Amino acid sequence: xxxxxxxxxxxxxxxxxxxxxxxxxxxxxxxxxxxxxxxxxxx
Numbered sequence: 001x002x003x004x005x006x007x008x009x010x011x012x013x014x015x016x017x018x019x020x021x022x023x024x025x026x027x028x029x030x031x032x033x034x035x036x037x038x039x040x041x042x043x
Contacts, residue, residue, distance in 0.1 A: 003042075010038050 017030040 006038055006041055010034050 013034050014031060017027075017034065
């Protein structure tokens with residue numbers, strides 16, 4: 001249940017962040033930071 005919530009939260013965050021990004025490099029950094037936050041939350 002918690003994993004599904006975190007996955008949904010991560011996807012939502014990525015979608016919102018992607019709309020605010022101006023460059024491909026910025027999008028890559030944003031996706032990386034969301035992934036790191038997810039890992040930290042699981043640990």
